[in-house]
Amino acid sequence: MAKQTERIKHACSRCSLADLCLPYGLDLDEIAQLESNVSPSHDVAGDALLFDQGESFQALYAVSAGSFKTSVLDADGLEQIMGFYYAGDLLGLDGLADKTHQCTALAIEHSQVCRLPFDQIENLMTRLPALRNQLMRLMSRELTDDEQQLLTLGRKNSEGRMASLLIGLSRRRATRGLDASRVSLNMKRADLANYLGMRMETVSRVLNKLQSDGLLHGTRREVTIADSAALSARAGSAAWIADQ
Secondary structure (H helix, E strand, C coil): HHHHHHHHHHHHHHHCCCCHHHHHHHHHHHHHHCCCEEEEEEEEEEEEEEEECCCECEEEEEEEEEEEEEEEECCCCCCCEEEECCCCEEEEECCCCEEEEEEEEEECCCEEEEEHHHHHHHHHHHHCHHHHHHHHHHHHHHHHHHHHHHHHHHHHCHHHHHHHHHHHHHHHHHHHCCCCEEEEEEHHHHHHHHCCCHHCCCCCCCHHHHCCCCCCCEEEEEEEEECHHHHHHHHCCCCEEECC
């Protein structure tokens, strides 16, 4: 039994479902029930759709490798980037309310997801209260993230917005046992600017300034946080100035 426990924990600890299963007390049988409803390792090519805005909601998707962005088209056809998702994140929660996806999810690079058919997961949740509670926690966390995004875009200057994004991505890596000092910025600069409500040149200027101030160092696609305390202090700025 001990070997079986370690085998399951080892498998799940490296999986994007780890945040859904082990921390919330599922026993071996419950974990096996959950995993029997998961279709693992679906490949999604870079720039390929995972689901589209207005599409019927069928499943949740746990990112096991790669990265995604979500976006919404308004009535005038203008795109607003809503978020960026990496290994360990769960996509598709937007479709729970009325069984229709409210946003589009697109792979930033070649990625892999585990597909969780929601009708099966919904049936499983009636038998596994811990699983139901965890899903509710994830929904609550997504609402909190949305509120934080509104606060960031509405009250912070450009440097504060960028610092908030970097700190947020760093914390998400830390919760997954990854190196929190390394943050991927592999999205298009136009998408990053769209998400933060800046011009593209402002994105480059702010990143250059944070590097010249010694808070960051790295490349175009990945940065390393050299001074997390100072970066957190910049993220805490709530002064809004029209410099975007």
